[in-house]
Amino acid sequence: MAGTWIEVDLDAVVRNYEEVVKLLRSGARCMAVVKADAYGLGAIEVARALERAGCEAFAVTRLEEGLILREHGIRGMILVLGPTSQEEWPRAISAQLQLTLSELSSIEELNVVCSEMEQETLQQVQVHLKLETGMGRTGFQLPEAEALSIALLKAPHIHVAGVYTHFARAAQRDRQYSLGQYERFLIFASRLEELRIYPTWKHVCNSAAFLDYPEWHHDFVRIGTLLIGHYPGPGFSSKLTLSDPWVAKSQIVHLRKVPKGTYVGYQSIYRTKAATQLAVIPVGYADGFGVTPHFVPQGWLDFLKIVIKNFLALFGFFLGQEQVELKGRRVHVAGKIGMQLTVIEVGMQDCALGDEVQIPLRRTVANPRIPRRYRQGGQMLSDRVMKEGVLPAHTEYSLQ
Numbered sequence: 471m472a473g474t475w476i477e478v479d480l481d482a483v484v485r486n487y488e489e490v491v492k493l494l495r496s497g498a499r500c501m502a503v504v505k506a507d508a509y510g511l512g513a514i515e516v517a518r519a520l521e522r523a524g525c526e527a528f529a530v531t532r533l534e535e536g537l538i539l540r541e542h543g544i545r546g547m548i549l550v551l552g553p554t555s556q557e558e559w560p561r562a563i564s565a566q567l568q569l570t571l572s573e574l575s576s577i578e579e580l581n582v583v584c585s586e587m588e589q590e591t592l593q594q595v596q597v598h599l600k601l602e603t604g605m606g607r608t609g610f611q612l613p614e615a616e617a618l619s620i621a622l623l624k625a626p627h628i629h630v631a632g633v634y635t636h637f638a639r640a641a642q643r644d645r646q647y648s649l650g651q652y653e654r655f656l657i658f659a660s661r662l663e664e665l666r667i668y669p670t671w672k673h674v675c676n677s678a679a680f681l682d683y684p685e686w687h688h689d690f691v692r693i694g695t696l697l698i699g700h701y702p703g704p705g706f707s708s709k710l711t712l713s714d715p716w717v718a719k720s721q722i723v724h725l726r727k728v729p730k731g732t733y734v735g736y737q738s739i740y741r742t743k744a745a746t747q748l749a750v751i752p753v754g755y756a757d758g759f760g761v762t763p764h765f766v767p768q769g770w771l772d773f774l775k776i777v778i779k780n781f782l783a784l785f786g787f788f789l790g791q792e793q794v795e796l797k798g799r800r801v802h803v804a805g806k807i808g809m810q811l812t813v814i815e816v817g818m819q820d821c822a823l824g825d826e827v828q829i830p831l832r833r834t835v836a837n838p839r840i841p842r843r844y845r846q847g848g849q850m851l852s853d854r855v856m857k858e859g860v861l862p863a864h865t866e867y868s869l870q
């Protein structure tokens with residue numbers, strides 16, 4: 471295959487799932503978070519592999535993501551974590567998705583929508599109540615408990631399957647903040663019980679909290695990061711061994727010998743220091759290459775590093791330039807990463823058009839249009855190639 475592609479090893483994802491299951495407290499289950507196209511790996515393929523491995527529950531952010539999983543044969547529980555709108559509810563109920571509620575006004579409306587759907591028996595929609603405990607995003611606030619209970623008791627079509635919250639600083643290991651959030655969660659949950667709301671399940675842990683607080687596992691833990699082979703932060707690697715399912719590759723599509731002093735790329739910020747070879751790979755920032763989420767310094771040392779890096783760049787010295795791997799050797803990107811083409815300086819080493827280059831491509835920002843090649847049980851499974859657009863709804867499967 472020419473160009474750029476990503477190889478995803480589904481066996482590695484399953485091994486990570488099994489590592490998680492080993493650490494689960496008895497009675498707790500793993501809810502696989504496959505939002506954002508399973509952090510870039512491919513939600514359908516990852517969910518299928520995990521379901522075969524025994525995973526019974528999945529979570530996504532948007533309703534559309536949940537529908538796609540159902541359409542592609544996922545039978546387990548699917549929880550939509552983000553807010554949903556009234557127009558979407560009938561489809562969610564038909565597909566038996568479980569919804570998150572975090573707003574009082576939606577309760578009565580959801581009950582009406584559900585009651586209006588044609589059904590012989592009492593149709594119920596399964597919901598999870600999201601409690602706001604310190605994330606400052608979505609969720610009910612404690613003072614709303616009474617109104618929440620009154621609204622729910624008047625809504626026979628709504629079944630409260632779960633109650634949950636989400637930690638803001640679990641990966642930073644800020645125990646004090648997480649302990650505070652957990653305490654507020656327990657207070658809120660018991661207040662709801664006093665008010666005769668009895669959710670079947672409680673769940674609070676993401677990957678970091680799952681590893682740090684086994685006593686908080688409750689009925690489900692919601693795991694994304696660990697399944698895709700990342701540790702939530704430094705210091706977690708002693709707790710379990712993860713496999714990396716992800717390799718992004720590109721191929722040399724242009725190769726040329728150049729003299730010392732050749733300028734490369736936009737703004738001519740790069741100049742060769744000796745006679746060398748420049749190779750072009752068909753990948754760039756439109757594919758997610760070199761793109762990182764907005765970075766907030768964690769302390770003064772971090773801040774200083776950023777300042778120094780930017781200061782040196784002003785004078786043409788680049789620290790921490792992207793590197794790629796060619797035949798087991800690390801080589802630098804030369805100049806700025808382009809939109810869809812990037813130049814690498816390969817030196818005088820023997821290489822040719824078509825040679826494969828391994829590139830560091832951040833999973834969650836990797837363009838979904840880059841083809842994914844899936845491997846499982848030691849063989850290539852299928853390719854996922856997007857026809858157009860960016861949602862997996864437009865996916866074309868070619869099973870080999």
Ligand SMILES: *Cc1c(COP(=O)(O)O)cnc(C)c1O
Pocket residue numbers: 503505551636675676677678692693694695696702
């Ligand atoms: C993304 C997400 C998770 C998973 O978090 P990881 O740290 O990636 O395991 C769990 N819960 C909610 C609500 C999320 O949005």
